Amino acid sequence: MPVPHAPGSEAVEALAARLPGDGVHRCTFEGRPAVAKRRDGAPPGWFEAEAHGLRTLAAVPGGLRVARVLACRPGLLLLEDLGRGRPGPGDWARAGEALARQHAVHAPRFGFDRDGWCGDGAQDNAPDDDGWRFFARRRLWPQARRAAEAGRLAAADLGRVERLCARLPDRVPPQPASLLHGDLWTGNLHPCAGGALALIDAAAVHYGWAEAELAMLTLFGSPPPAFFDAYAAAGAVAADWRERAPVYNLYHLLNHLNLFGAGYLGAVREALREAGG
Numbered sequence: 001m002p003v004p005h006a007p008g009s010e011a012v013e014a015l016a017a018r019l020p021g022d023g024v025h026r027c028t029f030e031g032r033p034a035v036a037k038r039r040d041g042a043p044p045g046w047f048e049a050e051a052h053g054l055r056t057l058a059a060v061p062g063g064l065r066v067a068r069v070l071a072c073r074p075g076l077l078l079l080e081d082l083g084r085g086r087p088g089p090g091d092w093a094r095a096g097e098a099l100a101r102q103h104a105v106h107a108p109r110f111g112f113d114r115d116g117w118c119g120d121g122a123q124d125n126a127p128d129d130d131g132w133r134f135f136a137r138r139r140l141w142p143q144a145r146r147a148a149e150a151g152r153l154a155a156a157d158l159g160r161v162e163r164l165c166a167r168l169p170d171r172v173p174p175q176p177a178s179l180l181h182g183d184l185w186t187g188n189l190h191p192c193a194g195g196a197l198a199l200i201d202a203a204a205v206h207y208g209w210a211e212a213e214l215a216m217l218t219l220f221g222s223p224p225p226a227f228f229d230a231y232a233a234a235g236a237v238a239a240d241w242r243e244r245a246p247v248y249n250l251y252h253l254l255n256h257l258n259l260f261g262a263g264y265l266g267a268v269r270e271a272l273r274e275a276g277g
Contacts, residue, residue, distance in 0.1 A: 021038070036077070045115070047074070053182075082193065095230075104178070110134035118182060147257050210237065216249060
């Protein structure tokens with residue numbers, strides 16, 4: 001849907017007026033292909049967090065490609081159109097190398113300079129020097145408590161999460177605070193025109209454990225072995241990180257339980273069992 005040229009915010013408002021409603025729309029903005037993400041009832045700061053996350057990831061030297069932010073206002077995010085292609089083995093290997101370079105960007109503290117969103121799940125990014133405490137207090141426990149208060153998680157399950165939080169230093173080895181996408185399932189590795197992979201939907205960016213990012217990439221599907229082989233060759237990662245995947249993925253499963261309901265309860269309990277909670 002071509003949009004007449006208009007300078008600055010006028011062009012954005014003209015585009016917003018032409019969009020059919022909430023959703024993701026391919027369009028033309030100032031003569032260039034673009035993607036407009038519209039959500040009139042978005043929580044405050046929802047698209048702003050995504051725009052900030054995308055800009056942060058785009059600044060990583062040699063990192064994964066990231067869609068350029070063209071405009072952002074409440075209810076609307078306008079992005080460069082990356083097209084859509086089919087990645088080959090080489091594209092997956094290059095993506096693994098690029099993710100390793102992203103994870104090599106470290107911060108002195110866990111968290112981020114603003115709160116974010118993992119899907120529609122609010123994400124507290126208050127900084128903390130201690131990675132175990134950050135993961136317990138800012139990730140696992142808030143989600144578990146929210147699920148219990150909504151009647152989605154039994155008291156016994158909540159107790160198991162609490163025990164796991166207390167034992168995280170025994171389950172997870174020391175790791176630096178690495179720059180994470182934060183919601184990196186395979187659907188957020190977008191295949192661009194030409195096959196290169198790019199990061200999208202970046203409202204959950206923060207500094208956390210790199211193993212947690214790798215774990216989520218195995219939760220809903222998985223990249224091919226070439227991706228993980230290239231990552232391991234390019235970055236420092238423990239050979240046994242997959243053994244800890246249930247600990248890390250429990251956060252995302254609890255978030256899904258809160259967002260989508262009881263269908264995820266079985267997966268939460270299985271992750272708890274495997275994590276030793």
